[in-house]
Amino acid sequence: MTASQAVPRFCEIDFSPLPEDGPCGRSLLVAGAVVAGLALTACGSAAENAGSGSTPAAQSGGKKSIGLITFSGTDPSANIVVASAKEKAAALGYDVTVIDAQGQVDQANTAMQNLVQRKVSGIAVTVFPTSSLAAGLAATGPANVPVVSSGGGTAPGIAVNVDDSQGEKVTQQAIDDSKGAGDVLTLTYLGGRPCRLRLASFNETVAAKAPGLKVSRQAVTVPGQVESATNATLAWLAAHPKGSAPSFSIYACFDDPALGAVAALKQTKRDDVKVYSFNGVPPALAAVQDGTMTATLWFDQSAVGGTLVDVLDKSIKNGASGDSQQVPAPSVLVTKANYDAFATEHPDAVKAG
Known part of the structure; x- marks a missing residue:
C-alpha cells in the first residue's frame, strides 16, 4: 500500500x-x-x-x-x-x-x-x-x-x-469505600466513548466484586450537563432518603455531572453521599479538597x-x-488524603482557568 x-x-x-x-x-x-x-x-x-x-x-x-x-x-x-x-x-x-x-x-x-x-x-x-x-x-x-x-x-x-476511560480505578475506590453495599447513582453520557467505556467498566466490576450494590442509572444531556445532573440527583435523593441504605454514592463519568451532583447535595444538605468522577478539572479538584467530592481521576x-x-x-x-x-x-486518582501532595507536584492542575 x-x-x-x-x-x-x-x-x-x-x-x-x-x-x-x-x-x-x-x-x-x-x-x-x-x-x-x-x-x-x-x-x-x-x-x-x-x-x-x-x-x-x-x-x-x-x-x-x-x-x-x-x-x-x-x-x-x-x-x-x-x-x-x-x-x-x-x-x-x-x-x-x-x-x-x-x-x-x-x-x-x-x-x-x-x-x-x-x-x-x-x-x-x-x-x-x-x-x-x-x-x-x-x-x-x-x-x-x-x-x-x-x-x-x-x-x-x-x-x-x-x-482515557480507566473506569476500573474509580469503580474500585467506590466499592472499597462502600464496602460493597448500598445505593449508587451513575451519571453518564452515551454520546461520548470515554463515558461508555467507564460505565461498562463500572457495570462489569460491580457485578463481579460488589453485587450487593443497588445501581440507578441516569444519562445526562450535553450541553446542559451540570443542570441535567443536578436535576437527576435531586430526584434520586428524594427516592433515597438519609439512612435508608448502608451507603450512598454517585459515579459520574466526567466532572461536570459530578459537580452538578455536588450542587444537589448542597441544596438538600446531604452529607452522606460520596461522589466519584473523572478528568480532574480545577473545580472538581477544589471540591475534592473541601470534601464535597470524594475522588476524581486526573488526566494530564x-x-x-x-x-x-x-x-x-x-x-x-x-x-x-x-x-x-x-x-x-498518566493519571492520578486524587482524594482528600493525597490532594496536598498532588497540588504540590502539579500546581498548574489546580489553578482555575
Whole structure:
C-alpha cells in the first residue's frame, strides 16, 4: 500500500494508569515524556514505511493549517486538550481552526467535511466515538487528510489509540469505600466513548466484586450537563432518603455531572453521599479538597493536546499508515488524603482557568 492509497490515519492517546511513586505518582513527569516519545515513534516509523505522500493542503503552498474539533465548548476537560493542541500547533507553524461540535456527533461529521473542503492538512477530534464519524471519515479518507482523536477509540487506519476511560480505578475506590453495599447513582453520557467505556467498566466490576450494590442509572444531556445532573440527583435523593441504605454514592463519568451532583447535595444538605468522577478539572479538584467530592481521576490533558499535535504533524509530513498501536498516558486518582501532595507536584492542575 502506498501513502496515496493508505486509509485515513487516526492517533488516539491511552490514559491507562501508570505505576505511581508515593501518593501522587512522582514518576508522572518521566511517564509523560515516554508517552510523547512512544506516540511519535509509533506514528513515525509506520509512516516512513508507507512513503512520503502529502495532503492536498500541504501541496497548495503557503502556511499549512489544521482543524481542531472540540466535543463541547462547555466541557472543560476537552477544552484543555484543544487549548494545548492549539498552542502546540501554532508553535509548529500551523494556522488553526477550532470548531465547537456542541456535543453533537452530526456537527462533528459536518465539521470534518467542511475542514476537508478548506484543505486543512490534518484534523484532531475529541471524545466522539470514531465509529460514529463515518461521514467525516468518508471525506478525510479520499483527501488523504490524517485525523487524530482523544478518547474516540480505534478505527481502520488508526496508528495510535489514545484512550482515557480507566473506569476500573474509580469503580474500585467506590466499592472499597462502600464496602460493597448500598445505593449508587451513575451519571453518564452515551454520546461520548470515554463515558461508555467507564460505565461498562463500572457495570462489569460491580457485578463481579460488589453485587450487593443497588445501581440507578441516569444519562445526562450535553450541553446542559451540570443542570441535567443536578436535576437527576435531586430526584434520586428524594427516592433515597438519609439512612435508608448502608451507603450512598454517585459515579459520574466526567466532572461536570459530578459537580452538578455536588450542587444537589448542597441544596438538600446531604452529607452522606460520596461522589466519584473523572478528568480532574480545577473545580472538581477544589471540591475534592473541601470534601464535597470524594475522588476524581486526573488526566494530564494539557500534555495530551501537545502529543496529539506532535503525532498529527508527523503524520502530515510522512504520510498515512494502516498500522495501529496503543500508547499509555498518566493519571492520578486524587482524594482528600493525597490532594496536598498532588497540588504540590502539579500546581498548574489546580489553578482555575
